[in-house]
Amino acid sequence: MVVIAVDGPSGSGKSSVSKGVARRLGLAYLDTGAMYRAATLWAMDAVGDLADAERVAAAVRGMPLEMGLDPDAPAVRLDGRDVSAAIRTTEVSTEVSKVATNLDVRAELRRRQREIIDVAAQAAGIVAEGRDITTVVAPDADARVLLTASEEARLRRRSLEVHGAADAAAVEATRDQVVRRDRDDATVSQFQVAADGVVTVDSSDLDLEETIEAVLAVVAQVTAAR
Ligand SMILES: Nc1ncnc2c1ncn2[C@@H]1O[C@H](COP(=O)(O)OP(=O)(O)OP(=O)(O)O)[C@@H](O)[C@H]1O
Ligand SMILES: Nc1ccn([C@H]2C[C@H](O)[C@@H](COP(=O)(O)O)O2)c(=O)n1
Numbered sequence: 001m002v003v004i005a006v007d008g009p010s011g012s013g014k015s016s017v018s019k020g021v022a023r024r025l026g027l028a029y030l031d032t033g034a035m036y037r038a039a040t041l042w043a044m045d046a047v048g049d050l051a052d053a054e055r056v057a058a059a060v061r062g063m064p065l066e067m068g069l070d071p072d073a074p075a076v077r078l079d080g081r082d083v084s085a086a087i088r089t090t091e092v093s094t095e096v097s098k099v100a101t102n103l104d105v106r107a108e109l110r111r112r113q114r115e116i117i118d119v120a121a122q123a124a125g126i127v128a129e130g131r132d133i134t135t136v137v138a139p140d141a142d143a144r145v146l147l148t149a150s151e152e153a154r155l156r157r158r159s160l161e162v163h164g165a166a167d168a169a170a171v172e173a174t175r176d177q178v179v180r181r182d183r184d185d186a187t188v189s190q191f192q193v194a195a196d197g198v199v200t201v202d203s204s205d206l207d208l209e210e211t212i213e214a215v216l217a218v219v220a221q222v223t224a225a226r
Contacts, residue, residue, distance in 0.1 A: 002027065002125035003117060003140075004219055005133040007191045008147035010178045011154030013203050013211055017147060018129040020212035021219070022071040025127075028120040029071035032130030032137070035109050037087035038065050038076050040099045044091075050098040057104030067116060069126070093177050097184035100131075106188065113137050131189040134198045142226070143219040146194040147211070150204040154178055 004021065008014045015031055022029040039060045043050055046059040068075035076084050086092070099105055113128065117138055120126035128137065134144035149157075156166045158178050163170040186192060194200045199218045203211040 001121055001123075002142045002219075002223065003121050003138055004125070004127040004215075005138045005141035005144045006127060006129040006147055006215070007131055007134045007145075007189075007198075008129075008149075009154065009182045009191060010185075011158040012147045012149045013157070013208065014129040014147050016208055017203070017211050017215055018127045019071040019074070020208065021215050022127040024212065024216060025125070025219070027071075027124055028069035028126040029074055030067060030069060030113065030116055030120070030126055030128040031074055031076075032109070032113050032128060032133060034074070034076050034084075034087060035065065035067065035113065036100045036105075037092050037096055038078055038083060039063060039105055039109065040092050040096045041083060041087055042078055043099055044095065050095055053102050053104065056099060056102055057108065060099070060102075060105045061108050065112070069116070069120065071127075090177075093181070097181050100185055101188050103188070106132075110137055131185055131191040135190055135195050139195075143222045144195075144198040145215055145218055146191070146198050146200045147215070148192075148200060148202050148204075151179065153204045 006014050006018045019029050042063045043056045043059050047055045050056055064079045066077040075082055076087060114137060117126055117128055155171050155174055155178055159166045159170045159174040162174060201214045201218060206214060
């Protein structure tokens with residue numbers, strides 16, 4: 001019965017590290033960014049114009065979303081259809097901040113995220129990751145971590161993931177998905193500086209396994225101190 005909250009900027013490693021921590025501790029895993037991506041896909045189909053804040057929020061309130069919580073297969077379903085791949089396209093990545101900065105959408109997704117976390121907390125527990133989990137969605141989580149990495153490291157990682165290379169051209173092609181998106185998202189969430197009681201883990205010079213170990217060490221330390 002443990003709740004672990006992880007926030008951080010794009011490419012800091014939140015998803016990979018949170019899944020690793022959930023696996024190691026036998027916990028559920030919630031990718032809240034995937035919920036914003038699913039909302040974007042749903043609103044693109046249902047509304048079209050993502051600048052129409054009221055219609056987008058109404059569509060999201062009616063969105064039939066199911067979040068898989070298995071860290072080995074966190075499937076995302078919309079109206080029964082597996083959209084795990086469809087929510088990761090460049091189009092959704094480019095548009096998602098328009099939906100994530102809609103305050104009525106945030107209120108609806110926050111309500112759903114809290115419900116999922118509350119149910120999971122009655123069982124083994126959960127690792128939930130995103131931009132506002134440590135500060136807004138689950139500020140009472142047992143362990144709260146801000147996962148950071150230098151802009152250079154984050155651009156290199158995302159570039160390797162998307163383009164299979166980290167040369168200057170590939171890094172430039174990735175910049176919008178990392179730097180511009182963080183700038184837009186930071187207008188509604190605080191994920192660049194740790195809030196009070198949130199422990200920062202800087203993964204710039206760590207590999208994935210070392211980062212998972214560093215987060216597990218924070219969890220062990222803060223839960224032992226309770
Ligand atoms: N410590 C690390 N060292 C090297 N590569 C890493 C590390 N952490 C994550 N990565 C790699 O960086 C890429 C981005 O990681 P991930 O998708 O987990 O980041 P994220 O913070 O969830 O990003 P976003 O918020 O944009 O979805 C992945 O290819 C992942 O394997
Ligand atoms: N708690 C959250 C989670 C995500 N977002 C926004 C920020 C991103 O642009 C988008 C997709 O997230 P990603 O899959 O890249 O982690 O969703 C947010 O505002 N709050």
